[in-house]
Amino acid sequence: MIKETSYELAKEIPSGSKIAIFKDSSVPMTLGLNMIKSGITDLEIVTVPTGGLLVDLLIGSGCVTSVETSGVSLGEAGPAPRFTEAIKNGSITIKDSTCPAIYAGLQASEKGNPFMPLRGLLGSDILTHRNDIKEIDNPFSPKEKIVCLPAIKPDFAIFHAPLADRDGNIYVGIRQELRLLAHASANTLVTVEKVTNLNLLSDPKLAPGTIPAFYVGGVAVARGGAKPLNLPHHYDSDFQQITRYAKLAKSEEGFSEWITQNSIENNNANQK
Amino acid sequence: MRFNSQEFLIHAIAKLIQPSNTIAVGVLSPIPGSAALLSQQLSKQRKKKVFILGSNNPKFKTSHGVEIFDLAGQGRIDTFFLSGGQIDGFANVNLTGIGPYPKQHTRWSGAFGSAYLYFLIPQVILFREKHNREVLVESVDFISAPGSSSENTYRTGGPSHLVTNLCVFDFNREEKQFFLRSIHPKHSLEEVLDNTGFNFSYSPNPAITTNPSEAVLNTLRTEVSEEISEIYPEFAKNTWP
Numbered sequence: 001m002i003k004e005t006s007y008e009l010a011k012e013i014p015s016g017s018k019i020a021i022f023k024d025s026s027v028p029m030t031l032g033l034n035m036i037k038s039g040i041t042d043l044e045i046v047t048v049p050t051g052g053l054l055v056d057l058l059i060g061s062g063c064v065t066s067v068e069t070s071g072v073s074l075g076e077a078g079p080a081p082r083f084t085e086a087i088k089n090g091s092i093t094i095k096d097s098t099c100p101a102i103y104a105g106l107q108a109s110e111k112g113n114p115f116m117p118l119r120g121l122l123g124s125d126i127l128t129h130r131n132d133i134k135e136i137d138n139p140f141s142p143k144e145k146i147v148c149l150p151a152i153k154p155d156f157a158i159f160h161a162p163l164a165d166r167d168g169n170i171y172v173g174i175r176q177e178l179r180l181l182a183h184a185s186a187n188t189l190v191t192v193e194k195v196t197n198l199n200l201l202s203d204p205k206l207a208p209g210t211i212p213a214f215y216v217g218g219v220a221v222a223r224g225g226a227k228p229l230n231l232p233h234h235y236d237s238d239f240q241q242i243t244r245y246a247k248l249a250k251s252e253e254g255f256s257e258w259i260t261q262n263s264i265e266n267n268n269a270n271q272k
Numbered sequence: 273m274r275f276n277s278q279e280f281l282i283h284a285i286a287k288l289i290q291p292s293n294t295i296a297v298g299v300l301s302p303i304p305g306s307a308a309l310l311s312q313q314l315s316k317q318r319k320k321k322v323f324i325l326g327s328n329n330p331k332f333k334t335s336h337g338v339e340i341f342d343l344a345g346q347g348r349i350d351t352f353f354l355s356g357g358q359i360d361g362f363a364n365v366n367l368t369g370i371g372p373y374p375k376q377h378t379r380w381s382g383a384f385g386s387a388y389l390y391f392l393i394p395q396v397i398l399f400r401e402k403h404n405r406e407v408l409v410e411s412v413d414f415i416s417a418p419g420s421s422s423e424n425t426y427r428t429g430g431p432s433h434l435v436t437n438l439c440v441f442d443f444n445r446e447e448k449q450f451f452l453r454s455i456h457p458k459h460s461l462e463e464v465l466d467n468t469g470f471n472f473s474y475s476p477n478p479a480i481t482t483n484p485s486e487a488v489l490n491t492l493r494t495e496v497s498e499e500i501s502e503i504y505p506e507f508a509k510n511t512w513p
Binding site for chain 2: 049070075079083084088098127138180
């Protein structure tokens, strides 16, 4: 269950996998850089419900074939340059969505349902370009249309969390969305700041914020594994580093420069 | 009392949302966020609730990301704000991009929650500081969220106003058209007409948007600036140096 390194964990993910990544406060940056190092390709990314730095890095490194998202940006640091470029040159397939539609697709999968109905979307061009979303008559109010979203079933959910125990239970605290990711995905791989010898589920304070090991296929320790993004109560985002990326990644050369400087080989903290 | 343009816009928006009891603010919205907080400060006796996405303050946070959509779906949020790379005369919003889809030559982040929340929150205020013909267009290139819907669509929400650095528009949902509500001081009807790419109705002598009072400015510079600085430190520093 507990891997020696996050590189070993990254090697568990085959090329072509569908991967769910939550928007913030748990983004597995170290694992992502290890995936890039492993040479993974053809990933189908589902951003829950939006994406940022990691998604942009994976796209820029040529690891991605499609993105299902309600938005990719670097937040206050501006647009996500590699995402934007990939759309312009058509090197990735984009499945535009809206936030609650991504959640609803995952909720369908969590329940083993084929689809989930949702308000909204009707009359939007998002719907026009998403042949996999169906419009039906509300069976309980036939004069009314409603859309049905197909279940989103990722092969892997990946995230970074504060704490795991030896059995592979994962403490996520208030980030209950990660529970949805784990429930909806066939497998969940997690990097953590620390592994404890306690059993998280037997601690009444930690148990409510813990995802049971049943859903978890592998864990590795990666100190600072969400940096330069934040892990609440542990470290804040490094805004300077993110704006630096936003500037450099506008060109392919600048992107390569950033990747070289931040690759696993050049980062002793993550090397084991 | 002198004031800056941010303070003016915050006050203009706060006036529009005064009747609301529950206000939600999305990401990257410092001015609407400040307006929601001002409105809350100005009606303390009513216990107005404000949700701000991205806040870590327990006062403004939802317990998880899905909750804001669930609340909207149930009709438990009165007011929300949207912006757009393009907004047209039918209040259609484009947050996606320009050019033939999907290989758009101008690509923005994406629709975020707009294609849902626009349908379900009764008062959605469109806010875009930049008022020109590139932004306010006759018809958007891509409808991320439509301003109106056909009769067979469940729709309890939609556009109520559009606020820019020149003026405030009301949106008339029956006529599917904007009406010029007021022009900000030092700007003219001619300037609004010149810089707007869509047709809108107006009276020959439009009202002037009111300036914030001294009491409002004091509240803005104390309680509001303190609360908003947790979420938008850069904005707070620039607005209230």
